[in-house]
Amino acid sequence: MMIALMVTAMIVFTLYRFVSAHLATINTTMEIGEERDALNTVIKLVQTQLDTLPVLENGALTGKASKFHGFSNDELTWVCSAGAGLLTTAAPGQFQVTLTVQPVSEASAETELGLRRQPTPDNKAVIELQRGGAAGRYDWLPLIRPMAALEIRYFDEQAQSWSDQWTDPGRRPALVRLRLQKRADDAPLEAVIGIPSAQIVR
Numbered sequence: 017m018m019i020a021l022m023v024t025a026m027i028v029f030t031l032y033r034f035v036s037a038h039l040a041t042i043n044t045t046m047e048i049g050e051e052r053d054a055l056n057t058v059i060k061l062v063q064t065q066l067d068t069l070p071v072l073e074n075g076a077l078t079g080k081a082s083k084f085h086g087f088s089n090d091e092l093t094w095v096c097s098a099g100a101g102l103l104t105t106a107a108p109g110q111f112q113v114t115l116t117v118q119p120v121s122e123a124s125a126e127t128e129l130g131l132r133r134q135p136t137p138d139n140k141a142v143i144e145l146q147r148g149g150a151a152g153r154y155d156w157l158p159l160i161r162p163m164a165a166l167e168i169r170y171f172d173e174q175a176q177s178w179s180d181q182w183t184d185p186g187r188r189p190a191l192v193r194l195r196l197q198k199r200a201d202d203a204p205l206e207a208v209i210g211i212p213s214a215q216i217v218r
Contacts, residue, residue, distance in 0.1 A: 054160050055196045059207045065101040071213045075185035087165035089117040109139035117166045128161035167195040188214035
């Protein structure tokens, strides 16, 4: 009887360890899948906005390079009114929307990906802006936390090369390359997005 109980206990313990390890693997796989879906959603947001940039509007797209703790925290800025590019339908006038990575708070070393939204200079609407300082106040909409890095590159057809910034208000890059890295040791997710209005001579 005792031997039978010991054998049964060993079998139950082995099954328990097997099931626990299997469930842990499933949970990890699901978390990785959910994180990948979130990053792909951000890429789709950018793609939708770049697809719908106004053809004749100068300065509708700009970008600059930046770093935080040694990681790329680049910025991609577009101008739009309420809708998908602003992620709200209740904002009056036009806004500058910047996709970037920044600290969760002034005292935090953790960073998150989000949208920095602020009215364009000619937008006189009275809007509550929670963040920023002397350089300008803005509304911050967090998208993914944590986020280690965002690298953005712009392909210039005239120069036939990639650049880490875009400052020409009268032209659009032919391609925008995004690399999103959720954690420091993660492999980045990369996407290359074409801009239809770059092919239109203005």
